Amino acid sequence: MDFQWDAEQRAFRDTVRSFLAENLPADWESLAHGPGSESQSAFSKTFCGALAKAGLLVPHWPKRWGGRDADAWTSFILAEEMWMAGEPRGGQYMNVNWIGPTLMRFGTEAQQDRYIPPIARGETIWCQGFSEPEAGSDLASLRTRAERCDGGYRLNGQKIWTSYAGHADTCFLLARTGIGKTGMSVFLVPMDTAGITVRQIPSVIGEGDIHEVFFDDVFVPADALLGAEGQAWEIARNALSLERVGIPRFALAARMLRRAVAALKKADRYGHGAVEQSARALAACEAARLYSYQIVDQRRHGTPTGPEASAARYATVMAERLVGEFVVEHCPDALAGGDPLLLAHHQRAIVAGIASGAAEIQLNLIATELLQLPREPR
Amino acid sequence: MDFTLTSDQSALLGALDRLVAPFESKPIDFHGFALVGSDLERELTEGEYFDIAQIPEMGALTAAMAVERLAWLPYTADIALSMLVRPHLPGDWPRPLAVVENGRPGRFVATARTLILIDGDDISLAQVTPDDVEPVDSLFAYPMGRLKRQPKATKLSAEDAATVRKWIRVALANEATGLIQAAIASAVEHLSVRKQFGRPLGAFQALRHRMAECAVLSGGVRWLALQAAATADDGDAALAALHAQDSATRIVYDLHQMLGAMGMTLEHPLHLWTYRLKALMSELGGRGGQSVAVAQHCFA
Numbered sequence: 001m002d003f004q005w006d007a008e009q010r011a012f013r014d015t016v017r018s019f020l021a022e023n024l025p026a027d028w029e030s031l032a033h034g035p036g037s038e039s040q041s042a043f044s045k046t047f048c049g050a051l052a053k054a055g056l057l058v059p060h061w062p063k064r065w066g067g068r069d070a071d072a073w074t075s076f077i078l079a080e081e082m083w084m085a086g087e088p089r090g091g092q093y094m095n096v097n098w099i100g101p102t103l104m105r106f107g108t109e110a111q112q113d114r115y116i117p118p119i120a121r122g123e124t125i126w127c128q129g130f131s132e133p134e135a136g137s138d139l140a141s142l143r144t145r146a147e148r149c150d151g152g153y154r155l156n157g158q159k160i161w162t163s164y165a166g167h168a169d170t171c172f173l174l175a176r177t178g179i180g181k182t183g184m185s186v187f188l189v190p191m192d193t194a195g196i197t198v199r200q201i202p203s204v205i206g207e208g209d210i211h212e213v214f215f216d217d218v219f220v221p222a223d224a225l226l227g228a229e230g231q232a233w234e235i236a237r238n239a240l241s242l243e244r245v246g247i248p249r250f251a252l253a254a255r256m257l258r259r260a261v262a263a264l265k266k267a268d269r270y271g272h273g274a275v276e277q278s279a280r281a282l283a284a285c286e287a288a289r290l291y292s293y294q295i296v297d298q299r300r301h302g303t304p305t306g307p308e309a310s311a312a313r314y315a316t317v318m319a320e321r322l323v324g325e326f327v328v329e330h331c332p333d334a335l336a337g338g339d340p341l342l343l344a345h346h347q348r349a350i351v352a353g354i355a356s357g358a359a360e361i362q363l364n365l366i367a368t369e370l371l372q373l374p375r376e377p378r
Numbered sequence: 379m380d381f382t383l384t385s386d387q388s389a390l391l392g393a394l395d396r397l398v399a400p401f402e403s404k405p406i407d408f409h410g411f412a413l414v415g416s417d418l419e420r421e422l423t424e425g426e427y428f429d430i431a432q433i434p435e436m437g438a439l440t441a442a443m444a445v446e447r448l449a450w451l452p453y454t455a456d457i458a459l460s461m462l463v464r465p466h467l468p469g470d471w472p473r474p475l476a477v478v479e480n481g482r483p484g485r486f487v488a489t490a491r492t493l494i495l496i497d498g499d500d501i502s503l504a505q506v507t508p509d510d511v512e513p514v515d516s517l518f519a520y521p522m523g524r525l526k527r528q529p530k531a532t533k534l535s536a537e538d539a540a541t542v543r544k545w546i547r548v549a550l551a552n553e554a555t556g557l558i559q560a561a562i563a564s565a566v567e568h569l570s571v572r573k574q575f576g577r578p579l580g581a582f583q584a585l586r587h588r589m590a591e592c593a594v595l596s597g598g599v600r601w602l603a604l605q606a607a608a609t610a611d612d613g614d615a616a617l618a619a620l621h622a623q624d625s626a627t628r629i630v631y632d633l634h635q636m637l638g639a640m641g642m643t644l645e646h647p648l649h650l651w652t653y654r655l656k657a658l659m660s661e662l663g664g665r666g667g668q669s670v671a672v673a674q675h676c677f678a
Binding site for chain 2: 001002003004005006009073258261262265270272275276278279280282283284286287288290291293294297301308311314315318360362363364366367368370371372373374375376377
């Protein structure tokens with residue numbers, strides 16, 4: 001067991017930081033309003049293109065797809081630095097974390113040739129069509145239908161709380177082709193297909209992040225199906241396992257905590273209450289960081305990810321919560337025009353326990369799989 | 379960064395598993411608070427386990443793993459201070475060790491040969507005889523003792539005092555790790571077998587979620603404690619001790635609640651771990667004291 005970065009890892013982190021210093025505009029921190037915002041989505045296409053040219057967009061991917069087979073630590077160091085900088089990749093972090101790898105695993109050669117190169121060049125945005133008005137945590141109850149027709153499928157239904165849909169070129173869509181968990185399929189759907197309507201949902205988390213997406217008699221050809229009919233549950237579980245510690249939220253949370261403490265110190269307002277609360281929040285960020293590292297280490301060694309991934313996710317939720325509570329109590333001025341960066345972080349921190357599977361679902365998994373408590377009756 | 383055990387670490391933990399096998403359960407007729415492990419201590423001494431931190435292939439990190447493993451036992455002895463703090467005392471000081479903080483009763487004080495005397499910012503060391511100390515009855519599940527008279531003490535330099543304080547934090551955090559894990563395992567067993575309303579208590583979501591939160595805290599305490607042992611960084615040590623005390627505060631209360639009336643008895647072993655944690659919660663100034671240290675070292 002070793003808690004130190006090796007020379008190669010330190011050098012890679014320095015490379016990423018140098019890239020950020022050279023490629024983020026001088027006013028970046030006043031522009032950074034969240035991954036789904038208009039400004040950040042537009043910037044992501046320029047930025048990710050440059051990242052790709054520098055070999056820093058998909059280093060963990062296979063050589064065939066533009067990567068260099070770098071290990072799991074490389075991609076996580078990259079993710080830490082990007083998220084900590086306010087995620088200049090915008091919604092494209094999703095592409096490199098799990099959409100690309102999922103296409104590599106389940107896609108046909110034609111699908112891979114069509115969709116993976118634009119991701120590897122950093123010029124495309126995807127959205128994830130999972131949640132529906134009646135299917136949130138209970139994803140298996142989704143209703144959007146995909147009915148076979150001549151040459152393909154007709155899609156009818158509604159998705160909701162869909163991140164990045166307003167700017168997305170393609171939707172990774174879950175739809176029903178039969179009954180139950182084995183009656184769900186994944187479709188790769190270009191968002192400019194006739195019959196798709198996107199509406200942004202006004203939200204507390206900022207502009208551009210969540211949407212309703214309507215599918216009204218949308219025709220997709222048969223080759224839009226990813227994997228086999230009925231394989232969606234397996235594909236989605238695989239994708240979500242890649243996503244569970246995908247975002248190193250603890251890194252930005254800790255950075256924002258330090259920023260808030262520095263502001264309080266400067267204003268001579270870092271009193272005893274703030275000292276205690278900030279220390280507890282930092283400990284929670286550190287716990288989340290090491291938990292996440294445990295999962296990265298499992299991936300690096302090729303060990304199947306266990307219920308510790310749920311614990312890592314929940315530890316991150318706790319950290320975001322404590323940092324958020326600290327800012328609200330001790331730095332309310334930051335949320336009232338005082339600091340756009342603290343504001344942007346605070347807006348989106350609430351997402352931690354909700355997106356990619358509610359925190360309570362993680363607690364259920366921890367109780368059953370980590371603690372081995374008896375299951376709840378169904 | 380690598381979270382896999384080295385072969386030396388695996389071998390040591392395997393050897394410890396074999397050594398502690400006779401000490402894994404509480405004697406049925408023991409209904410007290412402090413279950414002292416004199417035989418355990420003798421076996422650890424004979425096996426030279428108290429010196430593992432000084433073995434280059436092992437180091438403080440491996441010693442921390444041993445502290446964690448031994449804290450699972452219902453029996454207790456001065457293990458953490460001897461394994462993790464003693465190597466950092468200036469000079470050769472005999473074990474067992476104990477801490478007397480601002481004159482208060484402390485764990486193992488009545489049987490220690492070396493006392494670490496903390497008075498405000500000052501730390502002194504003293505070798506003591508049985509005439510210097512006496513046992514104290516307490517609610518804590520450690521044998522507690524206090525000074526009868528002030529022994530002749532050697533005051534440490536500020537630098538040495540800071541080092542000792544740091545390693546006491548590391549020792550505290552790693553001992554708390556094992557105690558918390560053992561306490562959770564004990565409650566999980568109860569929740570798995572005790573039935574109400576026709577099903578095991580552990581099948582009720584209200585309890586499952588509280589237990590899951592305890593488990594997440596417990597894992598975090600462990601990672602921070604191991605990291606602090608590995609890096610020997612002042613900030614890491616303060617964070618580890620803070621997270622241990624903070625999490626223990628929450629977990630101890632929840633676990634007794636999980637056991638219902640069984641959690642009020644001395645028949646069930648839960649108190650052997652939780653009432654040790656209660657003793658650890660106040661050390662080095664408790665959460666407030668660790669927070670000040672975190673602010674000093676991490677928010678400088």
